[in-house]
Amino acid sequence: MLVHSSVLTWRKGRVSTAFSAVNDAGRSWLPRGRSQVWFQWLDGIPLHGRVAFPLPGVPLKIQWVRPKDYPECPQSLGEHLRKRRIEQCLIQKELAKRLGVNAWTYILWEQDRSVPTVRYYPAIFCFLGCDPFPGPATLPEQIVAQRRRLGLTLKEAARAIGVDEGTFHRWETGEWKPRMSQEAVRIFLARWAPVQT
Numbered sequence: 001m002l003v004h005s006s007v008l009t010w011r012k013g014r015v016s017t018a019f020s021a022v023n024d025a026g027r028s029w030l031p032r033g034r035s036q037v038w039f040q041w042l043d044g045i046p047l048h049g050r051v052a053f054p055l056p057g058v059p060l061k062i063q064w065v066r067p068k069d070y071p072e073c074p075q076s077l078g079e080h081l082r083k084r085r086i087e088q089c090l091i092q093k094e095l096a097k098r099l100g101v102n103a104w105t106y107i108l109w110e111q112d113r114s115v116p117t118v119r120y121y122p123a124i125f126c127f128l129g130c131d132p133f134p135g136p137a138t139l140p141e142q143i144v145a146q147r148r149r150l151g152l153t154l155k156e157a158a159r160a161i162g163v164d165e166g167t168f169h170r171w172e173t174g175e176w177k178p179r180m181s182q183e184a185v186r187i188f189l190a191r192w193a194p195v196q197t
Contacts, residue, residue, distance in 0.1 A: 078112035080132040081124070085110075099123050122151040139185075140174040146189050147172070161188050
């Protein structure tokens with residue numbers, strides 16, 4: 001059984017009424033090539049075979065909820081940046097200036113086509129309000145996460161602990177364990193990241 005529903009069609013700035021055929025399942029068939037909005041049938045409500053038309057001269061209000069431009073549960077750093085930026089009503093250029101990079105660099109980060117240099121992570125984490133990376137479980141992961149939070153290069157982190165760069169790198173990869181420098185590593189992991197303004 002087919003029934004008809006009223007459809008509003010926009011063409012060249014004018015609104016006109018058209019028809020669409022709707023079956024019992026609530027599916028509709030409409031002519032292509034036009035922007036159209038039609039009344040959706042709710043599942044479980046039987047169709048009664050009547051036709052509803054907007055009355056001439058009576059204003060008709062149509063609401064459209066714009067879909068979100070970002071995933072509800074972001075997985076990557078770029079998705080986290082995009083979600084937070086849109087929630088804060090910022091454009092990419094404004095956020096890039098706030099983070100201290102040029103707009104094209106920021107766009108590459110947001111699209112996950114590039115990874116930020118470690119010195120930008122403190123400002124990024126401050127903007128996001130959290131560290132979006134998975135929580136560290138092992139000692140090497142804790143060392144990597146802390147260096148990222150502090151925004152230190154490998155050389156700067158090694159100098160802060162008092163070891164050479166190669167040793168620090170081997171700690172991060174898990175190739176070596178800090179034996180003689182356990183206290184220095186504990187102090188390094190306890191350091192707080194500087195507050196970004």
